[in-house]
Amino acid sequence: MSVPSALIVPLLTFVLLDGFIQGSVVSLLPVIRDALHTSTGQAMWITAAQFLSAAVCVPAFGRLGDLHGHRLMLRVALVTITVGSVLCAVAPTLEVFLAGRVLLGPLDSLLPLSVGLVRDRLDTAGSRRAVSLLAAALILGATTGTASAGPLASVTGGGRTVLWNLAALAVLCLALALTPRIAATGQRAHGRMDWRGAILLGLGLTLLLGAVSQGTTRGWLSPLVLGGLLLAPMVLALWVAVSLRSSEPLIDVRAMASRSIAPAFGCGFAVGVVVLGSQSVTVAFLDAVPEETGYGFGLPHWQIGLWIAVPALVSFATAGVSAAVGRRLGYRTMLALAFLLLAAGFLLKIVGYAVLPLWYAGHMVSDAGVGLAISGLPTIISEGSPRDRGAASTAVYYNLKTAGGSITGAAAAAVFNGLLQESTHQPSLTAYLLLWGACGVVALASAALIHLAPPKQGVAEQPLREPMRSPGVG
Template sequence: MSTVVARRVSVSLPSALIAPLLVFVLLDGFIQGSVLSLLPVIRDTLHTDTAQAMWITAAQFLSAAVCVPVFGRLGDLHGHRLMLRVALASITLGSALCALAPTLPVFLAGRVLCGPLSSMLPLSVGLVRDQLDTAGSRRAVSLLAAALILGATTGTATAGPLSSLSGGGRTVLWNLAVLAVACLALALTPLIARTERRASGRMDWTGAVLLGLGLTLLLGSIAQGTTLGWLSPKVVGGLLLAPVALGLWVRASLRNPQPLVDVRAMASRAIAPAFACGFAAGVVVLGGQGVTIAFLDAVPEKAGYGFGLPHWQIGLWIAVPALVSFCTAGVSAAVGRRLGYRTMLTLAFLLLAAGFGVKMVGHAVLPLWYAGHMISDAGVGLAISGLPTVISERSPRDRAATSTAVYYNLKEAGGSIAGAAAAAVFSGLLTESTQQPSLTAYLLLWGMCGIIALASAALIRLTPPHHLPAEQPAG
C-alpha cells in the first residue's frame, strides 16, 4: 500500500520530483560546456601545448565511457537516488581538484573524477520511469533533454566572457566547484525520491570491466589519432584491441543470466533501430560542432569561404540555434503524443538532413546558411529527447537507467568517431595556397551528415509503432 501511495503522490506532484533532477542535468551540461569553452585558457594557465590539452576533454570522455553504464546499472539495482549522490560527490571532488590543479596531470585526475557527470541523465531517466506514469515520464524526459541542451549552451556562451571579466579561468573553475557542492547538498535532502522498483540480481563487474576496457581503447585511440598519427603503434594497437575487448564483453553478456547490458534485448527489432539512431545522432550532432565553429571562424579573404566572425560572436551565433533545440526538446512529449514517436523521430532526422542541405546550398550567404543551421537544430532537439524516451520505454522498467546509459555511450562514441573523421577530411583536403581545409571538405562533411540523417529517418521506421501503454490501476 505504501508504494501505491508514494506513486500517487509522485504522479500528482511531478514538479517535486523533476525540479532537482533538472538542476542536476543542467549542471552536467553547464560544466561540460564551460570546460570546452575554457580549453585555450586552461591550456595557457597550466603552461601546456594544444596537443596535450586535448586530453582535458578526452580524460572526462573516457571516464564517462566507463562510469555511465556502471552507474546506470548500479542505480537500477541499488536506487537511483543513492547513485546520484555518489556521482555528485565524485563530481564535487573532481571539480575542486580541477580548480586547484597546478599541473596538467592533476587537472586530468580531476576530469576523471568528473566522469559520472554523464550519468546524470540516465539516472534521472531511471528515476522518473520508476516514479511516474507513461505520460508523466515522457514529459519529464523531454524536459531533462532540454535542460541538458540549455546547460551546455549556457556554459559554452558564458565561460569565456566570465573568464575575461574575472581575470582568468581559475575563477570560473571555482564557480563550477561551488555549483557542484550546491547540487550535492540538494541531493542529500529528502526532496529526491527513493526508487520504488529495483532490479533483481547483482552487478556484472566482469561485463563492466570488459565494456569499459573496450570503450576506453576505442575512444582513446580515436582521440589520439589526429595527434599521434593514425599509423602510430599506440593508435593501431588500440583500434585492434578494442573490438577484441568488446567481443569478449558480448560473449560474457550472452552467457550471464543477469548481464550489465542485455545484449539480446539491444538487438531486438523493438529497440535496436533506436540505439543505431542514437549513434547516428552522435555522429551528426556532436561531430558537427567543431566543423560549424571552424566555418564561422574562417576568413573569406584568406580561406575563400566562411564568415570571419570574431570569437566572442561565434558563441552567440551558436547559442541561438541551441535555444531552438532547447525549445523543440521541451515540446517533444506533446509532439510525440500527437504524431507518435516514430513519426516525430522521422521528422527530426528529416529536419537534420534538410538543414545540412540548406547549409550546402547557402554556404556563401550567412542568413541562408544560418537558416539551415536553425532547421538542423530544431531536429536535434526532437531527436535527442525522443530517442531516450523510446529506448527507456522499450526496456524493462527496472533497467531504464542502464538502457539510457547505453544510448548515451553510443551517442558519445558516434561523436568521437565523427570528430576523428572530420579531422582526417580536413587534413586530407587542403587548399594548396593557404594550407587550410578546402571548401570541398566542408561540403563533403555536411553531405555525409545529411545522408546519415536520411538513413536514420528510414531506419527508425523499422521500430514497431510506439503506442501509449495502458496504465495499471492505482489500486
C-alpha cells in the same frame, strides 16, 4: 499528467549542471591550456580523460542505480563530481587537472539515473514529459556554459574563477541531493552487479575512444592508436559473448538487439555523428575569413558564441515540446521527422554556404531536429528496455552518442588535414561540403531506420496510464 515539481526540479538542476560543466570546459580549453603551460596536443586529453572515464562509469552507475536505487547513485555520482570539480579548480599541473577530469566521469550518468528515477516514479505520460524536460535542461545547460564561460573568464581575468564557480555549483547540487526532496526508487531490480561485463564494456569503449581521440595527433598508424582500434572490437565482442552467457548481464544484449529497439541505439550513435561531430566544424566555418579562404563568414570570436547559442535555444524549445509532439504523432514518427529536419538543415548549409541567412537557416532547422531527437530517443530506449534495466540501457545510449561524436570528430580532422588549400594551408571548401553531405546522408538513413523498425507493442506510441508507485527506500 503533470510532472510533480518536488521530483523533477532537483533532477533538472543536476542535468543542468551536467550540460553547464560540459559546455564551460570546452569553451575554456585554450584558457586552461595557457594557465597550465601545456601544448594544444596535450590539452586534448582534458576532454578525452572525461570521455574515457565516462565510458566506464556511465553503464556501471546506470546498472547500480537499477539495483540499489537511483537516488543513492545520484548522490554517489555528485560526491565524485564535487571532488573532481574542486580538484580541477586548484590543479597546479596538467596531471592534477586530468585526475579531476577522470573523477568527473560520473557526470554523464546524471541523465540516465534521472531517467531511471522518473520512469520508476511516474506513469508513462508523466515520465515522457519529464524526460523531455530533462533533455531540454541538458541542452540549455550546455548552451549557457558554452556562451558564458569565455566572457566570464575574460572579465574575471582567467579561467580559475569559472572553474571555482563550477565547483560551487557541484557543491550546491550535492547539498540538494542529500535533502529528502528527491524521491527514492520504489521498484528496484533483482540480481547482482555484473562487474565482469562492466569491466569488459568499459575497457572496450576506452580503447575505442582513446584511440580515436589520439589518432589525429599521434597518427592513425602509430602502434598505440592502431593497437587500440584493433583491440577495441575484440574486447567488445568478448563482452557480448560473456553477456549472452550470463544470467544477469550488465546490459540485456538480446533485448538491446531486438528489431524494435536496436534501431534506436543505432540512431543514438547517429545523433553523436551529426551533432557532436559537427560542432567544431560549425565554429571553424563561422570563423573563416572569406577574403583569405574563399568561404566562411569571418565573424568576430565574441559573436560566434551568440550565433551558435540561438539555434541551441531552438533545440531547447523543441526538446521541451517533444512529449506533446510524440503524443500526437507517435514517437517513432517524431524521430523520423527529427532526422529529416537534420538532413534538410545540412542540405541548406551546402546550398547556402556563401549566403549567411540561408546557411544560418539550415543551422536553425537542423537544431530543431536535434532537440526532438535527443529528447525522444531516451524515451524509446527506456520504455523498450526491461523495466529493471531502464537506467543501464539509457546509459549505453549516452555512450553510443559520445562514441559517434568522437569518431566523427576524428574523421573530420583527418578529412580537413587531407584537403588543404595550397595557398593558405587551411581546409578547402570541399572538406566542409563533404562533412555536411555525409552528416545529411547519416540523418536520412536514421530517419528510414527508425521509421521502418517494427514498434514494440505499447512503447512510445500512445500514452499508457499506470498507477503511481508507492514510495520505497533507496
